Amino acid sequence: MDLSHRTVLVVGGTSGIGREMARRFAAAGSTVAVGGRNPEALARLAEDGFGTFRVDVTDAASVASCRDAVISRYPELDTVVTMSGVMLLEDVRDPAHFETARTTIDTNLYGTIRVVDAFTPHLLERGAGTFITVSSGIGFLPFPPMPSYGASKAAVHAYSEALRAQLDGTGVEVVELVPPAVAVPGRQNANPHALPLEDFATEVMDLLAADPTPREILVEGVLMHRWAERDGTYDELVAQRSKALSLLPGRRV
Template identity: 80%
Template sequence: MDLSNRTVLIVGGTSGIGRELARRFAAAGSTVAVGGRSPKALTELADEGFGKITIDVTDSASVASARDAVLARYPELDTVVTMSGVMLLEDLRDPAHFEAAATTIDTNLLGTIRVVDAFTPHLIRRGGGTLITVTSGIAFLPFPPMPSYAASKAAVHAYSEALRAQLDGTGVGVVELVPPAVATAGQEKVNPHALPLDDFATEVMHLLSQDPTPHEILVKGVLMHRWAERDGTYDALVAQRSQALAMLPGRQG
């Protein structure tokens, strides 16, 4: 993928990985707009020179309105990154977890589908472009305290595979970005093994720039997760990660 002279929309790019990728695409020579819900963050990004788009991926009307605004301002849009997501703890012994599960699925999975549905017709009409979905290493190696997060990201992986197959021949590519734990918003304090954001973004942009672009963008730090079943390490790693269940409020003390 030629990273220069593209027109990119990053939905969910007001912080963390998305914000850094917006800066990297812009530095490579692309025009970048960022979508999100935070007025403060969007204003900050506008001050950096990015287009700002207000969008709530859990609201179909908001997504449709954002699509119309984006295409009116950026008719040459050729790249859509959909990465809005939430990570919530859930204790499956307590039925009250269902609200967190519903929020997670609505944002991470249905939000992705809403955004993809909104822009796919445009990309098909123009005869080419790229949809970039964002999953997680947790899609392939669950983190037990966040079951619905893992399920939602595994679902986005499967959806991305099916979407790629259905769009074959249209000129529209589907690329899945699979981050490991990345040190954003204090994550380095929660997980000392989290990959520094700068290192992660550098590796991602290098992989995206390859020709052909890989179907899955797998930085070295996520290979352990992605190939755990193949490598025979899955059961031991899930057991190890299950020790984190002690962090759930109902399991403490």
């Protein structure tokens, strides 16, 4: 993928991985717009020269309005990154967990589908373009304190595979980004093995720039998650990760 002449929308690009990806695309020479819910973060990005758009991926009307505004300003848009997501602890023994599950799936899975659906006609009309969906290593190797997060990201993976097959031959490509745990500056991260954000972004951009671009963007740090079943390490790793259930209030492991 040539990163120097693209027009990119990063939905969920106001912080963390999304914001860093927006900056990396811009540094490579692409025109970059960012969509998100945080008005203060959007204002700061606008000051840095990014196009900015308010969008809530859990609201179909908001997504449609954002699409119309983006395409009006950037008719040459050719790359859409679906970065919005929430990552919440969830105790399945507590009946109240269902609302956490609902929020997680509505944002991570349905939000991805809403954004893809909104921009598919535009990219099909162009006859070329790329969706970059974002799943997670946890979609392949569960992290027990976050069951719905893992389920939502596993679903994003499956949806990306089917989407790619349905769009085959149209000129619209589907690339799936599969992050491991990434340490974002200024954000508390309890995982001592989390990959520094800058290192992660450098690996990702190098993989995206490959010709051909891989269907799945797998940095070195996520390979143990992606291939755990194939490598016969799945059960052992899930047992290790189950120790983190102690993070849940009132739980002991």
